[in-house]
Amino acid sequence: MRFALVICLKDLRQRVRDRTAILVAVVVPMLLAGLVGLSLGSNRAGVSLRLALVDLDGGPDVVRLREHLARPWLEDVVTIEEVGSLEIATERLADDDADAALVLRKDFAQTPVSAMAGTAPPVEVLASGNNPFATRMTVALAERFLSENATGGTESEASPVPLPSLLAVSPTGRLRPVDFYAFSMTVLFLTFTVLSGVRSLQEEVEAGTLARLIASPASARSVMAGKLLGLLILGCLQMAVMIAATSLVFGTEWGHPLTVTCLVLSSVWMAIGMTSFFMAIAANAEQGQMLASISIFLLAIVGGQFMPAQGLPDVFDTLQRLTPNGQASRGFMDAAALARDGGLSALLEPLAVTLGVGTAGILFAGRRAGWTLERAMQ
Amino acid sequence: MLIAEGLRKRFGDREAVAGVGFEIAPGEIYGLLGPNGAGKTTTISMITGVLPRDGGRVSVDGIDLDTGPPARRRIGLVPQAITLYQDLTARENLLFWGRMYELRGSALDSAVDEALEAVGLADRAADRVGTFSGGMQRRLNLVAGLLHGPGLLTLDEPTAGVDPQSRSAIFDLLERLRDDGMAILYTTHYMEEAERLCDRIGIIDGGRLIAEGTRRELIAQLDDDARIELAFTGGHASERSEAVAKTVPGVRQAHWNGEHLAVFAEDGSRCLPGLLSAMLEADLPPARIEVVEPDLEDVFLELTGRALRD
Numbered sequence: 001m002r003f004a005l006v007i008c009l010k011d012l013r014q015r016v017r018d019r020t021a022i023l024v025a026v027v028v029p030m031l032l033a034g035l036v037g038l039s040l041g042s043n044r045a046g047v048s049l050r051l052a053l054v055d056l057d058g059g060p061d062v063v064r065l066r067e068h069l070a071r072p073w074l075e076d077v078v079t080i081e082e083v084g085s086l087e088i089a090t091e092r093l094a095d096d097d098a099d100a101a102l103v104l105r106k107d108f109a110q111t112p113v114s115a116m117a118g119t120a121p122p123v124e125v126l127a128s129g130n131n132p133f134a135t136r137m138t139v140a141l142a143e144r145f146l147s148e149n150a151t152g153g154t155e156s157e158a159s160p161v162p163l164p165s166l167l168a169v170s171p172t173g174r175l176r177p178v179d180f181y182a183f184s185m186t187v188l189f190l191t192f193t194v195l196s197g198v199r200s201l202q203e204e205v206e207a208g209t210l211a212r213l214i215a216s217p218a219s220a221r222s223v224m225a226g227k228l229l230g231l232l233i234l235g236c237l238q239m240a241v242m243i244a245a246t247s248l249v250f251g252t253e254w255g256h257p258l259t260v261t262c263l264v265l266s267s268v269w270m271a272i273g274m275t276s277f278f279m280a281i282a283a284n285a286e287q288g289q290m291l292a293s294i295s296i297f298l299l300a301i302v303g304g305q306f307m308p309a310q311g312l313p314d315v316f317d318t319l320q321r322l323t324p325n326g327q328a329s330r331g332f333m334d335a336a337a338l339a340r341d342g343g344l345s346a347l348l349e350p351l352a353v354t355l356g357v358g359t360a361g362i363l364f365a366g367r368r369a370g371w372t373l374e375r376a377m378q
Numbered sequence: 379m380l381i382a383e384g385l386r387k388r389f390g391d392r393e394a395v396a397g398v399g400f401e402i403a404p405g406e407i408y409g410l411l412g413p414n415g416a417g418k419t420t421t422i423s424m425i426t427g428v429l430p431r432d433g434g435r436v437s438v439d440g441i442d443l444d445t446g447p448p449a450r451r452r453i454g455l456v457p458q459a460i461t462l463y464q465d466l467t468a469r470e471n472l473l474f475w476g477r478m479y480e481l482r483g484s485a486l487d488s489a490v491d492e493a494l495e496a497v498g499l500a501d502r503a504a505d506r507v508g509t510f511s512g513g514m515q516r517r518l519n520l521v522a523g524l525l526h527g528p529g530l531l532t533l534d535e536p537t538a539g540v541d542p543q544s545r546s547a548i549f550d551l552l553e554r555l556r557d558d559g560m561a562i563l564y565t566t567h568y569m570e571e572a573e574r575l576c577d578r579i580g581i582i583d584g585g586r587l588i589a590e591g592t593r594r595e596l597i598a599q600l601d602d603d604a605r606i607e608l609a610f611t612g613g614h615a616s617e618r619s620e621a622v623a624k625t626v627p628g629v630r631q632a633h634w635n636g637e638h639l640a641v642f643a644e645d646g647s648r649c650l651p652g653l654l655s656a657m658l659e660a661d662l663p664p665a666r667i668e669v670v671e672p673d674l675e676d677v678f679l680e681l682t683g684r685a686l687r688d
């Protein structure tokens with residue numbers, strides 16, 4: 001453990017010494033988030049949700065649903081029009097007079113929530129197809145309503161559908177593009193910072209310093225532990241600085257400290273795994289850096305880190321969920337959206353994906369490392 | 379201090395080291411001399427535990443290498459490459475390597491100060507290694523392996539690319555350490571270095587130790603053999619002279635090194651007339667003929683039929 005600490009401190013000292021790298025790691029994402037975010041409009045432009053509400057139940061629940069949708073933090077965002085039938089709702093959607101429709105099915109009040117699973121959904125969301133963001137937000141609201149309905153107002157573990165993946169809604173009730181970019185650029189540049197650390201590890205192999213480390217009384221395990229610890233701390237530092245900076249400069253609210261901490265750790269883990277994977281399949285540090293940088297950019301594009309998913313076809317939403325970096329960004333958005341309610345359950349998917357990808361990448365690179373060392377000893 | 383027995387290492391289907399063994403006593407500098415690719419680095423890597431062995435045993439000060447830390451802290455390694463962190467200062471580098479060998483507190487500080495002093499870098503201690511000349515980096519690279527006061531110091535071609543001044547500073551330091559009782563393993567492909575520095579020399583080629591002894595013992599293996607050097611005028615002599623020389627009775631080896639032909643004969647003066655007439659017959663009149671006292675280069679040539687540096 002002592003050796004691990006010595007190595008970790010040495011690594012951090014090396015990273016911190018690289019002043020330009022630090023500047024790039026913090027200033028560039030801030031500028032990007034600021035410029036792009038603000039140029040898209042700092043407010044809730046285009047983020048309003050026009051909801052057509054269809055009440056087929058006719059019971060008292062619709063009142064509760066209305067109350068649910070009338071929360072202060074939604075009032076700037078959601079406008080509700082109650083319509084008489086499914087047909088009218090469909091028409092509204094087709095005419096683009098509504099972004100989504102929420103249908104409360106018949107017998108909604110009579111069906112105990114515990115019996116709902118497996119049957120036709122008691123609440124249905126009609127999507128317009130040209131505004132998936134609105135759809136997702138409506139689904140999220142519906143799920144939230146359902147889960148509160150099930151347990152009389154508290155968080156439910158028995159909610160029939162996974163809790164929402166809501167877009168970033170800051171406590172003022174606005175999803176601001178700048179917040180979206182704060183989350184996604186932080187994740188993107190986290191990956192680059194971690195990449196620089198992973199690259200330095202590969203350089204130790206190439207320079208032969210790793211050979212010297214291995215010859216020392218320190219076990220291979222403590223050498224690896226020290227390296228990993230250094231990367232973790234490096235990533236967390238980068239995240240902490242970015243969270244502080246975006247909060248101060250843009251007023252971005254990141255959410256409950258506990259959920260954010262979990263997401264930070266899992267995102268850093270993901271970044272370590274992802275970058276070490278690319279480094280491990282490359283022939284040398286130079287090539288690894290190239291390969292990883294290009295892949296990170298491609299993944300960022302696919303993962304929707306350069307543009308908010310709103311207004312884009314559903315397939316982008318799926319793509320975002322298929323990339324680990326997309327999941328990380330998404331996790332942070334959801335965490336911000338859920339800030340007032342807390343709750344990790346909605347973050348299970350991003351947490352699981354990022355931790356899983358991170359672990360897989362680290363294991364893969366670890367197995368490769370022994371072989372790389374022998375090759376580097378020539 | 380060091381006992382290495384039957385070391386083996388394969389890379390794929392290439393046997394890089396095929397049964398190398400030797401011993402080094404305290405206060406002795408042992409030279410491992412061989413051309414590039416002979417297996418020197420691989421041997422040193424196995425002795426220092428950097429590479430796992432495919433076979434053989436290593437013990438240091440009576441402690442088996444496989445016991446881990448107890449053996450490893452008795453070994454100092456100076457790798458062939460400059461294994462320093464370019465973005466850290468000289469002192470930071472040494473502090474780090476000292477800590478990796480379990481030095482702490484004032485023991486660490488004084489070891490680092492001493493080391494910097496020993497290689498004349500005390501006044502550059504606070505400068506980043508990246509700003510150092512090649513020779514300075516080499517010297518620092520060397521003392522980084524010495525901080526913990528190992529009983530066995532292993533150096534892999536530590537003079538590669540250094541200026542003559544740094545080289546003799548390194549030699550002086552190694553001789554001092556030897557006189558203090560340290561056992562030193564020194565690999566090189568420079569015959570002159572091995573001759574000048576090493577008490578005993580092992581000649582390694584193709585992963586095998588092909589001869590071992592003091593310089594005197596090794597050269598004595600050549601019996602009364604002599605080396606005859608022939609130089610030619612005109613560019614056409616080249617390799618052809620090598621083939622011609624090999625046909626002369628009494629010639630054991632001949633090697634064209636690009637400048638002159640080195641002929642290795644059982645009895646120099648007896649062989650000389652035959653050699654001369656063979657050359658004239660082949661229309662290769664020598665411009666200069668010289669009978670030279672043999673050196674380690676000749677030992678290598680005699681044993682392998684090749685020059686040390688090709």
Ligand SMILES: Nc1ncnc2c1ncn2[C@@H]1O[C@H](COP(=O)(O)OP(=O)(O)O)[C@@H](O)[C@H]1O
Nearest residue numbers: 374375377378389394414415416417418419420
């Ligand atoms: N990691 C490796 N993978 C494959 N072959 C290697 C490796 N390391 C060394 N070799 C081969 O083993 C032989 C001995 O190499 P080495 O010990 O580095 O020689 P030297 O240090 O004497 O120049 C060479 O033929 C070299 O190509």
Ligand SMILES: [Mg+2]
Nearest residue numbers: 418419420458
């Ligand atoms: Mg070598």
